[in-house]
Amino acid sequence: MSSKTKVFKATCSGGVVKIDGVELPGAVILPAGQADSQGAVLISGGDAFYVAVPTDTLAQLIGLVAQLAQTVSAGVLPSNGGGSITSGTFAADLLQLKTQLDQLKERMQ
Amino acid sequence: MKFACEHGFYTFEAESMDDTAYFQANTGLALTRYGAGLTFPFLAALPDFSIKGQPYGNLTATVNYAGHPADVMRANGFVFDVEKLQLVKLAEMTKTLKLYPQQNGAYIALELPQSGARYNQARLLSFAGVARFGNQQFIVRTYEFQNESI
Numbered sequence: 001m002s003s004k005t006k007v008f009k010a011t012c013s014g015g016v017v018k019i020d021g022v023e024l025p026g027a028v029i030l031p032a033g034q035a036d037s038q039g040a041v042l043i044s045g046g047d048a049f050y051v052a053v054p055t056d057t058l059a060q061l062i063g064l065v066a067q068l069a070q071t072v073s074a075g076v077l078p079s080n081g082g083g084s085i086t087s088g089t090f091a092a093d094l095l096q097l098k099t100q101l102d103q104l105k106e107r108m109q
Numbered sequence: 110m111k112f113a114c115e116h117g118f119y120t121f122e123a124e125s126m127d128d129t130a131y132f133q134a135n136t137g138l139a140l141t142r143y144g145a146g147l148t149f150p151f152l153a154a155l156p157d158f159s160i161k162g163q164p165y166g167n168l169t170a171t172v173n174y175a176g177h178p179a180d181v182m183r184a185n186g187f188v189f190d191v192e193k194l195q196l197v198k199l200a201e202m203t204k205t206l207k208l209y210p211q212q213n214g215a216y217i218a219l220e221l222p223q224s225g226a227r228y229n230q231a232r233l234l235s236f237a238g239v240a241r242f243g244n245q246q247f248i249v250r251t252y253e254f255q256n257e258s259i
Contacts, residue, residue: 006158006175025161026173043158043175046184 003045010041017050113237117188117224118179121147131242166196188225216249
């Protein structure tokens with residue numbers, strides 16, 4: 001008995017995988033985050049696997065990293081005559097970014 | 110004309126130019142090009158995957174499967190009914206075969222054998238052979254029986 005592997009664009013929401021709006025029962029969702037996602041389904045012989053392509057998560061992560069770079073760039077002073085070399089809001093800004101990263105990790109696709 | 114049936118998926122190969130015409134005249138069944146050979150138009154249109162609960166041909170697929178339509182049909186338990194020209198469930202195939210065993214191990218049928226039909230206590234699932242229209246014989250040389258007595 002031969003088999004082949006077919007690949008389809010798919011979505012996953014609430015643990016339900018769909019191809020073009022049609023539910024695919026029995027698909028194994030490969031480990032990833034719990035948030036809704038878009039990705040691909042591979043049907044190989046009698047097995048079906050869903051793999052998320054976390055485009056939104058990656059985009060948000062890149063955005064936060066960019067903010068982090070900006071915060072460090074703006075918050076670290078070249079010198080301050082013996083005083084603190086970080087801006088007054090530096091610690092708070094970093095903490096806010098950390099919170100956003102933790103939240104992103106929680107809702108990762 | 111050579112014929113082969115794999116899990117209910119029929120294919121044919123003309124050995125001479127008029128084989129296809131003779132086949133149609135003898136059986137009343139039309140064939141269409143399928144790769145390097147021929148098959149029934151209904152089978153040629155079957156997709157190479159099934160999704161459980163979704164239509165596959167005229168039936169509803171019972172499993173997810175990707176592969177040659179013959180293997181998709183086997184995985185789902187379907188065969189092609191040459192009389193109805195559509196898929197039927199193997200378990201619901203009630204036809205019996207009239208085969209004439211030969212000394213060399215081959216069987217002779219007087220019509221195109223129906224995949225899934227019963228012969229003695231077994232179902233004929235896959236087979237291959239050659240049609241001799243002059244004698245109105247289908248000579249089955251290789252075959253796979255599913256023994257239902259086990």
